[in-house]
Amino acid sequence: MKAYAVAYSIALQETLQRRWSFLMERLGSFAVVVSLFSFWSALLGDKPEFLGYTRAEMLTYSLVLNFLMSFVFTGRGWMLVGEISSGRVSSYLVRPVSYQGYSLALDLAQKSVHAVSALLEIGVLTLIVGGLFLPRDPAAWALFAASAVVASLLFFFLEFCVSTLAFWTSESGGPLFCFELFVQFAAGAFFPLDVLPATLRRLLESTPLPYMAYYPARILLGKVPAGEAMRLVGLELLWLAGAVLLAGWAWRRGVRSYAAEGG
């Protein structure tokens, strides 16, 4: 466990060392949120609500997305693809650490910095704009936190599965790029899935994708009753267990066929 803590600490320092890169990255993420919120505001116009979301709820949804984009959608897929393709992954195979654990420690460091920054941005914007919807029920906060943590792990392991394609082909960058884009859209990371036609929404709801952004945001907004929210978190845990098993299986199979090209 100490090895992973050291990896986490080093990765944290590395992220914080590149201050300008970090600040600019945050600025870019924030621009996306401002853009989406402005669009929703324009849609709302003088109407009290749109698709069941009031202005305060839509602002909260946009800001929660800012947090979830930083906390959930930051896997280490491209690192794994690069390390397999270049053969650098060989050096991890001979070390007394689990690659998944090591990779998760690095991911956690990145998530920590970005999530704290996202929370600060939300705080500042709330002070400036005001009108944020904040649930009064502590259970909503707790369930949101649980759901966000599981979502983060779910994305990590699903992305890990796709990245292990690099063991079999040097062209896994394309599928990974496709996966990341699809997941973000289908998870509701750009807009609530309520805007989609009912058939398409039901189809997406039968996949693990909405658990990564849409459901956590709805839980925080109090759009889901506590009992239903607990059921959703339970289902999310089941999806996570499946993703962990799949990632482990893909890794073992991949390592067996790994030829250490370029290493």
Place this chain on the structure above:
Amino acid sequence: MKEALLKYGRIWLRTASMAMQAQLTYRLGSLGFLIGKTFRLVFFFAFVMAVFRHVESVAGYSLEETALFFLTYNIVDMSAMIFFRGVYGARRTVAEGDFDFYLVQPCSSLFRMVGSTVDFLDVLTIVPVLALTGIVFTHLPPAPWTAYAAYFLLVGNAVVLMFSIHVAVAALAVRTHEMDNAIWVFRNVMFMGRFPADVYARPVRLALTFVLPVAVMTSFPAQAFLGRLTAGWTVYALGLSTVATTLSLWFWRDCVSRYTSSSS
């Protein structure tokens, strides 16, 4: 001048051909990127369509007008990706010392850095975007030829502005390693250009017009076509691209003159 243009045209064609061959070699990877790019386009378009099932207008724009803004954003963005793709690898080019080779070649180092990589997947994706834009034009009320002229002039102007921004980012890569993700940050800010600038609050709109001119690049052409842009703003857009290009080229020369080749 003519000879120089022919020379650079030949170099561009040669490097473009090499890039295309590389992409054709990696079929699965290229297919994944192509599907991803197409998916992003289709999903956003479907989103706009889905939204208009619930409302009649957004910030005073109809579905067709909003679609014109969205498609114009894509035309400008994809044009930049096709012609200035090299900037995305600028940091690596400098960090791995390859920039030294660019400096000793009998060709502009800026051209090598910015323009000698072509993404053919964007060439493929821009075709349906252009076709859709044509369809949207036919669904809008008839416009005089001057509206079309203003639209295409401002789209061209937007590509020039994109060029100046890409040159500045490439110059930054030569100057410092601190801002290695500047081009991706710019792409995130460009996200704001997907929607008409009128949806933003006044301070944001001003920033998008005068600080980082995303609105000038993505909203002005469509606004001009729809007759919602005054001649003064058109002159401002043209002046801005002239100043931005001059400044970015000066910045590039300055950064190259300070380049120490320490990484190679």
